[in-house]
Amino acid sequence: MNRFRHPSAFVVILIIAAVTTVRAATATPLLSQDKPAETAEPEIVSNLRKVMESNCKANEAEKIEEALATIHPDSPNFAATRQLTEKLFEALDLKYELKSFGYIGSDETYAVGRAKVRASSADPLKFKNNESDLMIVFRKDKEDWKIWSQSILNIKFD
Numbered sequence: 001m002n003r004f005r006h007p008s009a010f011v012v013i014l015i016i017a018a019v020t021t022v023r024a025a026t027a028t029p030l031l032s033q034d035k036p037a038e039t040a041e042p043e044i045v046s047n048l049r050k051v052m053e054s055n056c057k058a059n060e061a062e063k064i065e066e067a068l069a070t071i072h073p074d075s076p077n078f079a080a081t082r083q084l085t086e087k088l089f090e091a092l093d094l095k096y097e098l099k100s101f102g103y104i105g106s107d108e109t110y111a112v113g114r115a116k117v118r119a120s121s122a123d124p125l126k127f128k129n130n131e132s133d134l135m136i137v138f139r140k141d142k143e144d145w146k147i148w149s150q151s152i153l154n155i156k157f158d
Contacts (some may be wrong), residue, residue, distance in 0.1 A: 134151065
């Protein structure tokens with residue numbers, strides 16, 4: 001039996017692409033367009049949180065097109081994400097909850113946030129319930145922010 005131990009579909013969504021620059025919220029901006037957390041426009045923070053909420057909701061409902069709509073189509077991991085997410089949906093019935101989301105900063109191209117996502121299953125033999133601490137990089141696709149990549153900072157298993 002193939003057991004999946006992925007903390008959430010987010011782990012499947014983006015097979016960790018390199019996050020080249022992640023600065024603490026108090027870091028000095030490198031470019032005039034940089035927006036550290038303390039000067040963020042509330043709209044950016046709200047939009048990024050909505051992307052994460054939509055991703056959780058779509059993955060829980062196992063709606064592949066809706067889940068993929070939250071991911072940037074030019075992300076280097078987009079095709080692999082589709083394949084792995086389809087397999088995950090076939091194998092498991094997971095629940096997802098965005099426990100927290102914090103904005104770190106942005107520039108003219110990327111935004112960075114930190115999220116905690118709880119993934120759980122009614123079947124402990126197939127999946128170990130957990131909470132993942134994630135660093136998420138977003139990039140605009142036309143006018144909409146979408147997930148570009150992520151890095152797992154920590155996973156706490158029940």
